[in-house]
Amino acid sequence: MSTWVLRGARVAGSDAAEDLVLTDGVVSGRAPAGAADVPAGARTVDADGLVALPGLVDLHTHLREPGREDAETVETGTRAAAAGGWTAVHAMANTSPVADTAGVVEQVHRLGVEAGWCDVRPVGAVTVGLEGRRLAELGAMATSAARVRVFSDDGHCVADPVLMRRALEYVRAFDGVVAQHAQDPRLTEGAQMNEGEVSAVLGLAGWPSVAEEAVIARDVLLAAHVGSRVHVCHVSTAGSVEIVRLAKQRGLPVTAEVTPHHLVLTDEEVRSYDPVYKVNPPLRTARDVHALREAVADGTIDVIATDHAPHPTEAKDCEWAAAAMGMTGLETALAVVQEALVDTGLLGWGEVAARMSAAPARIGRLDDAALGLHAHGRGLAVGEPAHVTLHDPAARWTVEPAAQQTMGWNTPFRGRTLPGRVVATFLRGAPTLLDGRLVDPDARA
Numbered sequence: 001m002s003t004w005v006l007r008g009a010r011v012a013g014s015d016a017a018e019d020l021v022l023t024d025g026v027v028s029g030r031a032p033a034g035a036a037d038v039p040a041g042a043r044t045v046d047a048d049g050l051v052a053l054p055g056l057v058d059l060h061t062h063l064r065e066p067g068r069e070d071a072e073t074v075e076t077g078t079r080a081a082a083a084g085g086w087t088a089v090h091a092m093a094n095t096s097p098v099a100d101t102a103g104v105v106e107q108v109h110r111l112g113v114e115a116g117w118c119d120v121r122p123v124g125a126v127t128v129g130l131e132g133r134r135l136a137e138l139g140a141m142a143t144s145a146a147r148v149r150v151f152s153d154d155g156h157c158v159a160d161p162v163l164m165r166r167a168l169e170y171v172r173a174f175d176g177v178v179a180q181h182a183q184d185p186r187l188t189e190g191a192q193m194n195e196g197e198v199s200a201v202l203g204l205a206g207w208p209s210v211a212e213e214a215v216i217a218r219d220v221l222l223a224a225h226v227g228s229r230v231h232v233c234h235v236s237t238a239g240s241v242e243i244v245r246l247a248k249q250r251g252l253p254v255t256a257e258v259t260p261h262h263l264v265l266t267d268e269e270v271r272s273y274d275p276v277y278k279v280n281p282p283l284r285t286a287r288d289v290h291a292l293r294e295a296v297a298d299g300t301i302d303v304i305a306t307d308h309a310p311h312p313t314e315a316k317d318c319e320w321a322a323a324a325m326g327m328t329g330l331e332t333a334l335a336v337v338q339e340a341l342v343d344t345g346l347l348g349w350g351e352v353a354a355r356m357s358a359a360p361a362r363i364g365r366l367d368d369a370a371l372g373l374h375a376h377g378r379g380l381a382v383g384e385p386a387h388v389t390l391h392d393p394a395a396r397w398t399v400e401p402a403a404q405q406t407m408g409w410n411t412p413f414r415g416r417t418l419p420g421r422v423v424a425t426f427l428r429g430a431p432t433l434l435d436g437r438l439v440d441p442d443a444r445a
């Protein structure tokens with residue numbers, strides 16, 4: 001029998017210090033600090049001053065394997081996830097080959113199990129090869145061993161309204177969701193950054209807000225028409241927030257996510273011409289950042305997802321126009337969220353748990369009791385799976401790419417000092433991270 005006692009943690013959403021007891025993969029006890037029954041042989045963690053969150057669930061991660069193992073592997077990406085406090089990640093489909101068949105999603109799922117750092121839930125492509133021409137084998141992926149519930153052509157928009165409609169109709173049969181990368185391809189041809197004052201000064205081709213907003217508006221109407229769920233990836237503009245807010249007020253079946261980097265960085269960063277700031281959707285304006293923060297606070301935006309997008313050095317160590325789009329994020333997300341939302345008073349830790357664990361698990365259907373101990377996002381009540389993230393809100397640390405687990409050096413926060421650090425992660429009651437250090441699978445108990 002394996003038992004861990006986390007002594008004196010403040011469980012997200014509550015103010016009291018408590019002892020959390022984890023036995024054989026399940027939360028077996030919660031008691032006021034110092035009052036828990038500690039069985040013989042139990043190991044303890046001094047969690048005084050730490051916040052205990054339910055294990056974080058990322059709805060949007062790029063693990064790059066198969067095919068781009070020079071950028072990241074399932075092993076390195078999930079090590080980064082464990083270091084960042086994540087116990088489950090959804091692996092995006094733009095691999096090589098594309099995850100558009102049962103065979104590929106089962107391969108990704110199996111690689112995740114073998115690595116053992118967190119649960120890996122493959123996302124299936126909506127269209128064959130992400131090409132936007134024909135629907136992929138959605139049903140075969142849903143009934144495969146990977147049990148895919150989230151489908152996305154992320155990196156590309158499902159621009160054809162007829163294909164989008166068919167995809168929504170198809171996933172309804174197994175309560176799946178289509179996660180749309182909202183980007184009108186015609187309105188963003190050649191785009192290099194946000195269209196606005198800064199792009200005009202720099203002379204870079206602009207990516208206008210309306211290219212995102214028009215697709216979101218169309219998709220929420222399509223989802224309502226079909227009676228199916230649509231999820232909007234990485235919302236980046238104030239106008240998108242308004243559309244999602246209006247859709248929710250009308251009771252339409254839409255959910256939305258925002259990335260940590262869109263909550264703190266603006267297109268002013270692009271004046272440096274440093275390709276680390278090149279990302280899709282692009283960094284927007286301070287007005288957009290303000291609207292996104294408000295939308296997370298009022299629940300219009302359900303989820304904070306990393307869009308962790310590692311690239312090999314040569315893809316970023318070049319001139320702006322030639323650089324790949326994307327930033328890493330698994331190891332900095334919770335600290336950035338603390339800086340942007342918690343330390344500013346916009347969000348309490350209970351709401352952080354809702355946006356970074358419960359909602360992404362619900363949207364990805366990882367909260368399904370039928371999944372047993374693989375269920376996530378269900379909170380830290382007695383009897384629930386013991387996925388726990390311990391975070392030290394008083395810590396301060398400077399981001400150094402060389403010290404991170406991801407193979408990607410493309411973090412926009414390098415050299416920055418961030419508040420709050422993940423110190424331990426428990427997956428099914430066993431530590432994947434302890435005292436800030438990863439714990440190899442064969443050293444866990």
Ligand SMILES: [Zn+2]
Nearest residue numbers: 092154155307
């Ligand atoms: Zn992405």
